[in-house]
Amino acid sequence: MATAGDPDIITDFIVPANVTTIDGNFFTFTGMRALVKSGPPTNTTTFTAWKAGLAEFQALNGQSVSYDVLYFPAGSINPPHTRVRPTGLLFLLQGIDDIVLAKSFKTEVATIQALKATLAPKP
Template sequence: MALKYFPLLILVLALATSKRTLAGDPDILYDFIVPQNNTTVDGTFFTYTGLRGVFNGVPETFKVTKASLTEFPALDGQSVSYAVLQFPANGGLNPPHTHPRSAELLFLVAGSLEVGFVDTKNVLYTQKLQVGDLFVFPKGLVHYQYNTQPNMPSFAVSAFGSANAGTVSVPLSVFATGIDDEILAKSFKTDIDTIKKIKVGLTSK
């Protein structure tokens, strides 16, 4: 009688002892991680100055300035990073994209923004943000930000629950990675010439 439950017992034990698949940052066993080539650890190691002056000008096109693991090695293992987003007036756009390893918490510090994301049921959630508003984009979901104000730039600060949240641009990942034109034409229910025009438009800017 007990033998018929043996396969179930093996499955339970295997699940209990297997390593979890991590979609975010792993926990660390130390207070912080120091790169191997770093010989001195003081307050400077924990300071990042790359965002100084970032609000002093307005770029001609959308611009993102990151403070992630690549720019700020002290973030390794800390599961946090930032980005400053600058949107010029009248059409400044952060095109649809995803962050596969983190949610994004956006804080609007100047101007206004139209933001939105699409869930796994293809439901679109949008909101018009004013200064002081926060908006969360759930981890891995396609989202965007857009400045529709004709004469006012917008600035936002985004926080991420990962030192390396990653960014996957939807337009570029679909049209600029070598996916066959015929596959794209069938997927978007259009013709190959239209796909080629889209590709030229993306790669020429």
């Protein structure tokens, strides 16, 4: 049996008071297009995050979602974390996440990293 619910049963989306025209532009967020066109940053050695929440994208009002792009430099890991709701969607654009591999093969992250180190091409 499956059970589902709408976290905001009053509305599906809320039109802000300062918006008079609802068209495709209202539902289109363009703030992250540069990331898609240029790919991941090449000169970044630190963790970088880009965000599109309600303040940046008003069409999200009533949706109970936001968008985040998280850039982890080479060799870094996505630390264990929790969410307020048990939801999340991950798009891995480059490489294979060690945590995903460890869960898939039912082993530890350190084992995966050791295996990847031995399989890496030698310079």
